[in-house]
Amino acid sequence: MIGTFIVIGFILIAIFAPILAPYDPIKPNLPQRLKPPSSQHLFGTDQFGRDIFSRVIHGARIEVWIIFLVTVISGTIGTAIGITAGYFGGAVDEILMRITDIFLAFPRLILAMALSAMLGRGLTNAILAISLVEWTVVARLARAEAMKIKSQPYIEAVKAVGASNLRILLFHVLPMCLSPVLVQLTLRMGTIILTAAGLGFLGLGAQPPTPEWGAIVSDGRSYLVQQWWISTFPGLFIAVVVLGFNLLGDGIRDILDPRLRR
Amino acid sequence: MKLGSFILRRLFLMLLVLFGVSVLVFVIAKVIPADPVGAILGGNAPIDLVEDMKRRLGLDRPLMNQFIDYMFGLVRGDLGTSLKSNRPVVQDIANFFPATLELAICATLFSVVLGIFLGILSAVYRNRFIDHFARVFSILGVSMPVFWTGLLLLLLFYFRLGWLPGTGRLGLFTTPPAKYTGLYLIDSLISLNLEAFKDALAHLVLPSLVLGYSAAASIARITRSSMLDVLRQDFIRTAKAKGIGKRLVIYRHALRNALIPVITIIGLTFGGLLEGAVLTETIFGWPGLGRYIVNSLLLLDYPAIMGGTLFVAVIYSLVNLVVDIIYAALDPRMRI
Amino acid sequence: MTRGSLVDISKLRVIFHTYRGTIKALNGVELWLNEEERLGVVGETGCGKSVTALSIMRLIEQPGEIIDGKIWFNGKDLLQLSEDEMDKVRGRQISMIFQEPIAALNPVFKVGFQIAETIAHSQNISINDAYTQVREALEMVGLDWQRTIDLYAHELSGGMAQRVMIAMALAVRPKLLIADEPTSALDVTIQAQILELLDKLVSVGKNAVILITHDLGIASEFCDRVAVMYAGNVIEVAPSQEIFNEPLHPYTKGLIDSIPVVGRAKELTGIAGVVPDLVDPPSGCRFHPRCKHAFERCNLELPELVQIKANHYVACHLYH
Numbered sequence: 030m031i032g033t034f035i036v037i038g039f040i041l042i043a044i045f046a047p048i049l050a051p052y053d054p055i056k057p058n059l060p061q062r063l064k065p066p067s068s069q070h071l072f073g074t075d076q077f078g079r080d081i082f083s084r085v086i087h088g089a090r091i092e093v094w095i096i097f098l099v100t101v102i103s104g105t106i107g108t109a110i111g112i113t114a115g116y117f118g119g120a121v122d123e124i125l126m127r128i129t130d131i132f133l134a135f136p137r138l139i140l141a142m143a144l145s146a147m148l149g150r151g152l153t154n155a156i157l158a159i160s161l162v163e164w165t166v167v168a169r170l171a172r173a174e175a176m177k178i179k180s181q182p183y184i185e186a187v188k189a190v191g192a193s194n195l196r197i198l199l200f201h202v203l204p205m206c207l208s209p210v211l212v213q214l215t216l217r218m219g220t221i222i223l224t225a226a227g228l229g230f231l232g233l234g235a236q237p238p239t240p241e242w243g244a245i246v247s248d249g250r251s252y253l254v255q256q257w258w259i260s261t262f263p264g265l266f267i268a269v270v271v272l273g274f275n276l277l278g279d280g281i282r283d284i285l286d287p288r289l290r291r
Numbered sequence: 292m293k294l295g296s297f298i299l300r301r302l303f304l305m306l307l308v309l310f311g312v313s314v315l316v317f318v319i320a321k322v323i324p325a326d327p328v329g330a331i332l333g334g335n336a337p338i339d340l341v342e343d344m345k346r347r348l349g350l351d352r353p354l355m356n357q358f359i360d361y362m363f364g365l366v367r368g369d370l371g372t373s374l375k376s377n378r379p380v381v382q383d384i385a386n387f388f389p390a391t392l393e394l395a396i397c398a399t400l401f402s403v404v405l406g407i408f409l410g411i412l413s414a415v416y417r418n419r420f421i422d423h424f425a426r427v428f429s430i431l432g433v434s435m436p437v438f439w440t441g442l443l444l445l446l447l448f449y450f451r452l453g454w455l456p457g458t459g460r461l462g463l464f465t466t467p468p469a470k471y472t473g474l475y476l477i478d479s480l481i482s483l484n485l486e487a488f489k490d491a492l493a494h495l496v497l498p499s500l501v502l503g504y505s506a507a508a509s510i511a512r513i514t515r516s517s518m519l520d521v522l523r524q525d526f527i528r529t530a531k532a533k534g535i536g537k538r539l540v541i542y543r544h545a546l547r548n549a550l551i552p553v554i555t556i557i558g559l560t561f562g563g564l565l566e567g568a569v570l571t572e573t574i575f576g577w578p579g580l581g582r583y584i585v586n587s588l589l590l591l592d593y594p595a596i597m598g599g600t601l602f603v604a605v606i607y608s609l610v611n612l613v614v615d616i617i618y619a620a621l622d623p624r625m626r627i
Numbered sequence: 628m629t630r631g632s633l634v635d636i637s638k639l640r641v642i643f644h645t646y647r648g649t650i651k652a653l654n655g656v657e658l659w660l661n662e663e664e665r666l667g668v669v670g671e672t673g674c675g676k677s678v679t680a681l682s683i684m685r686l687i688e689q690p691g692e693i694i695d696g697k698i699w700f701n702g703k704d705l706l707q708l709s710e711d712e713m714d715k716v717r718g719r720q721i722s723m724i725f726q727e728p729i730a731a732l733n734p735v736f737k738v739g740f741q742i743a744e745t746i747a748h749s750q751n752i753s754i755n756d757a758y759t760q761v762r763e764a765l766e767m768v769g770l771d772w773q774r775t776i777d778l779y780a781h782e783l784s785g786g787m788a789q790r791v792m793i794a795m796a797l798a799v800r801p802k803l804l805i806a807d808e809p810t811s812a813l814d815v816t817i818q819a820q821i822l823e824l825l826d827k828l829v830s831v832g833k834n835a836v837i838l839i840t841h842d843l844g845i846a847s848e849f850c851d852r853v854a855v856m857y858a859g860n861v862i863e864v865a866p867s868q869e870i871f872n873e874p875l876h877p878y879t880k881g882l883i884d885s886i887p888v889v890g891r892a893k894e895l896t897g898i899a900g901v902v903p904d905l906v907d908p909p910s911g912c913r914f915h916p917r918c919k920h921a922f923e924r925c926n927l928e929l930p931e932l933v934q935i936k937a938n939h940y941v942a943c944h945l946y947h
Contacts, residue, residue: 130304131311134604138566139584143316143600146588147323223436227570230438231585246439250574253442254450264439272434279430417689525730526780529792532684533745534717537710547735623779624734 032280035273043089050083054240063256073258075248077238084240085263091241092270095156095225100214102160107167108210112202114168115175116194126172132165138227145233152241155234159224163217170213174206212281219274226267242267297619305608312604313365317358319600320593348374361597370601371594375587380598383583388602389473390460391572391579395564396474397499402506402564403557407550409507410514414522414549415541425511432508437567441501441574448497456494458576465490498575502567506560513556518549551622558614562607631659633803633835634683639696641678641687648906652678652691654859654913657932657940662802665829665836667846667867669882670856671902676839679856680805683837684723685713701802719749722796726808728788732780739765739776742795749799764798765791768824786817790824797828804829807839822849843882847871852938855879858903858913861932865939875941877918912944920945 042049052058052070058078066073072081114125132140144158178184179202187197228234229243237244242263249259345351349360364371370380413425449457460475461467468479468487475491521527522545530544569581576582580599587595641653653675660666668676681687683698685705698705705716722745725731733741739761746757746764765772768790780788789809796804806825810818826849829836840846846853847867854864855876863876874880881898900917903909909916915925924944932942 127307127311130308131315134308134312134608135600136562136565136603136607138569139600139603142569142585142588143319143596144323146591146596147319219434226436227438227566230436230570231573233585233588243436243438246436246442250442253446257446260439260442264436264442267439268431268435271436272430275430275434525725525727526733528681528686529723529725529731530733531686532717532723533748534714534719535744535748536714544733544736548733551735622735624781 030280032273032276032278035269036277039089039270039273040093042086043093046086046090050080050086052080052083054079054084054087055238063252065256066258072262073256075245075256075259076252079238081245081259081262084245085242085266088240088242088245088263088266089270091152091235091239092222092225095152095159095241096218096221098156099160099163099221099225100218102157103163104167104210104214106160107164108171108203108206110164111168111171111173112175112198112206115172116179116198116202118176118179122172125168129165129168132162135162137162138224141224141228142231142233145228150233150236152235152239155225155228158228159221162224163221166217167210167213171206171210174209175202178202178205212285215274215281216278219271219278222267222271222274294616294619298616301612301615305612309605309608312608313362313601316597316601316604317361320597321354321357321361365601370598373587373595374592375590375595380594383595384580384598384602385473387578387580387583390577391565391568391581393460393474393476394495394498394502394571394577394579395561395568397495398503398506398564398567399557399561401499401503402510402560405503406507406510407514407553409511410553411518411541411546411549413511413515414518417519422515425515429508429511429515432505433512435505436570437501437505438570438574440504441498441571444497444501445574455497456490457497460494460578461487461490462494498571498577501574502564502571505567506563509560509563510553510556514549514553517552518545521545521549524548547621551618554614554618554621558611561610561614565603565607631664632661633664633701634658634660634837635697635699636679636683637697637699639679639682639698640694641675641682642692642694644690644692645906650905651908652859652905653682653696654908655929656696656856656859657861658854658864660803660835660837663833663835664852665838665850667850667853668837668839668856669841669843669846669853671841673902673905674856675859676841676856677807680723680807680837680839683803683805684717684721718745718801719799720801721803721805722799722801723805723807724789724792724796724809727812728785728792728809729780729783731792732783732788734780736779737776738778738780738783738791739772742791742798745795746798760798764794767797767828768794770794785813786821789813789817789821793821793825793828797832797834800832801834803835803837805837805839808841809838810845811840811842818845825849843871843886855882858908859905860913860929860942862914862943863941864932865941869939873939875935875939875946876914876943877920877945878914912942 056079058074061070061074061078062076064070064074064078070080070082072085074080075084110125110129114122141155141158141162144161145155148154148157184197184201187201225234225241226243226246229241230247232244232247235241235244237248245263246260246267249256249261252259342351349357368381370384372378373380373383376383409425409428413422416422445457448455456462465487468475468484469482471478471481476488476495479485479488479491527540527545530540535543565581568579569585571577572579572581573585580603584596584599584603586592587599636656636658639653639656640651643650643652656675656679658666658668658679668679670676678687678691682693683700683705685708687693693706696706700716701720705713708716732738739758740754742761742764743754743757746752746760747754750757761776762772765775770787770790775787775791783791809825810821813821822845825836836850838846838849843853847870850867852864853867853870854861855870855878856862857878863870863874863879865873870879871883874883878898881896884896885898898917903913903916911927912918912921912925912930915921918925922944928944930942930944932940933947934940935946
């Protein structure tokens with residue numbers, strides 16, 4: 030319940046950011062620099078006099094954009110590789126799964142960091158990097174699903190009628206895999222935000238002046254002692270939104286696993 | 292015997308994967324186009340200087356040759372020379388890794404003990420106060436960004452309250468203990484340097500808490516759900532029907548089964564710890580491997596990047612191998 | 628009033644709280660049993676056979692709850708005992724075997740240990756001291772103890788695992804053995820072996836048995852008396868032969884008509900309708916929506932289990 034509420038609020042903030050934000054999130058306003066929270070600047074201002082509240086509000090758009098693209102890209106790659114491996118089995122499966130293992134041999138953030146840095150630091154490359162790490166989760170799930178579906182009698186029936194492998198994959202296996210994959214992707218959204226924010230914080234993701242939440246937290250580091258608000262508020266937003274996604278994920282899991290219901 | 296062949300097979304698989312990992316690292320560092328020379332010399336360096344630099348670094352040669360050199364280097368244990376420190380990457384890693392290891396061990400101890408303890412209480416006293424508390428504790432733990440909790444705790448306990456030291460492994464005026472293992476806690480004990488021991492311990496508290504918290508949270512979550520799952524199984528009913536009492540049912544019959552998935556999670560959590568270490572080390576100015584990798588990435592110091600990430604992947608794979616072996620030892624069904 | 632010298636259950640009610648509502652799983656169960664007697668409890672899935680068994684062991688747990696009734700066992704009402712007192716009944720005076728023997732054994736302990744643990748508990752000795760008796764117990768159920776004692780559950784076949792469970796259950800020499808569908812998950816040939824083994828051991832050990840099964844044939848062959856359950860009630864109890872030859876309750880009749888008999892040409896008939904939803908069970912007699920003979924009273928009043936003939940009880944308005 031609370032989770033759904035937070036996530037919907039998050040998406041609404043992202044959609045209406047230009048209306049909600051009182052100031053320009055990028056343009057410096059040096060006379061107003063490092064002002065504490067007040068009625069004019071709800072969350073205070075940063076070292077360039079930018080309104081933290083406006084930056085955080087606009088940041089929601091960036092996070093939504095990251096989640097959306099990572100989900101689409103990693104979902105597509107993962108599903109394609111997963112169902113191919115699961116459906117064909119044998120050597121194809123073996124090779125594709127070993128490739129997956131190679132990606133899984135790295136702690137996620139570290140692989141994402143390396144990819145992001147070598148692709149060239151920036152928002153788009155960070156998204157690409159995270160996607161290249163995330164697809165393994167999807168692939169493993171899609172593979173398991175495809176293996177389950179493959180052994181269903183109706184697939185035998187379709188084969189007997191002479192459908193080609195590609196046709197079976199696209200029209201019979203893929204649609205059946207879709208909903209578990211989508212659920213899994215939803216469950217991962219909190220982690221995706223944390224990874225993106227981590228990259229931003231380390232300076233290996235979105236670059237200034239992009240108002241990515243992790244990057245804003247990083248902006249405030251050198252001012253932490255006197256101007257605590259710069260880092261605190263965007264971090265709070267990350268925590269709340271990720272919490273929202275995690276609660277939502279727990280809710281979905283409870284619905285899917287009736288045993289947990291009372 | 293069965294366990295032995297299981298270990299051998301897993302070792303072989305790991306070597307295969309690690310070969311793939313080295314290829315991937317090479318691809319990331321050399322094939323994906325970024326401009327290390329430009330990063331070192333700055334964007335406007337004269338063209339002949341750039342060419343000269345490329346030649347010195349061997350970047351003008353065909354990729355295939357570079358790859359072969361790299362693989363031969365790996366086999367000899369040579370990871371190249373850092374562009375920034377001008378030291379062999381292997382030596383850099385040897386210098387920085389103990390700090391990370393010490394931090395990771397402390398964080399693991401903290402998170403495993405707290406996580407399993409909370410998870411069991413939570414499952415056994417389901418829907419009671421302790422369960423609600425543990426669930427809030429763990430969902431916050433997996434939701435709050437490490438770098439943010441780190442900064443806030445630093446602000447509170449160091450800058451505001453002054454109870455704990457802020458950055459680094461030792462205070463400015465403490466001389467490091469003589470080096471045996473590189474782990475200050477152990478080294479200071481060996482050299483009977485209690486001053487250094489206390490200082491090192493104090494410096495470890497905040498980073499370990501920050502790093503261990505999210506791991507403790509996910510371990511608690513998994514322990515709880517795994518325990519609840521096991522408590523529903525048929526054999527638990529059998530155990531209860533024996534009349535051996537609730538305590539033995541939980542600690543003898545349920546716990547061992549419930550811990551099997553937890554062990555796997557501890558392995559995964561270790562990956563999380565390595566990631567978290569990158570962020571924690573950055574915040575706490577901890578001279579470890581995580582910060583080394585971040586700095587190399589910011590400077591595009593590609594030999595250091597390759598060496599560092601490869602090393603992390605090897606460590607991570609080894610930990611997972613150990614976890615799998617423990618898993619097999621605990622669960623007789625897994626030794627297939 | 629006690630009808631059985633060993634067990635006498637009266638007006639037992641159990642409910643389960645679920646997200647759909649409260650399941651009224653047992654609706655006033657009546658069941659009794661003498662020493663060394665064997666009682667079969669028969670009925671369709673979900674009629675409350677297993678819930679009755681678990682109630683005797685007091686193993687009904689959240690979200691289930693025993694809300695009413697008495698379970699007299701050996702002169703004590705089990706529902707009034709403390710957990711500690713109950714633990715002296717479980718695994719000492721009453722033991723239980725289950726439907727899925729492999730799942731009923733703990734996967735991470737060797738078979739020998741699990742039997743030893745049970746014996747140790749029942750005799751207040753250490754687990755190590757119990758091992759000599761483990762050997763006897765395994766031999767007793769026809770297993771080679773040397774080969775079996777160090778195996779894990781997943782290394783056993785279903786039949787072997789059930790033998791282990793029987794060894795474990797009978798090694799403590801219980802007054803009462805509750806066997807909950809002990810053969811349903813096994814191959815037919817193994818079923819026969821296991822039943823034969825049980826028959827032999829129980830005769831020797833003089834244990835009373837409650838055999839829960841959905842198979843009327845097995846129940847009447849193995850047991851002295853058979854109780855038929857439907858939707859949370861015992862609706863008919865009679866000696867084994869009699870229930871086959873002279874069933875009284877329309878449901879029992881339907882049950883018998885649906886059993887195929889080899890070598891006899893007979894029209895097989897099912898019972899029309901479906902098992903009722905116990906969240907919202909039918910009023911009156913829970914069988915009345917499916918009963919051909921139902922009349923007005925059946926819709927209004929739950930029939931009580933009444934003795935019609937010597938040792939033959941039925942809960943049906945047609946007979947009183």
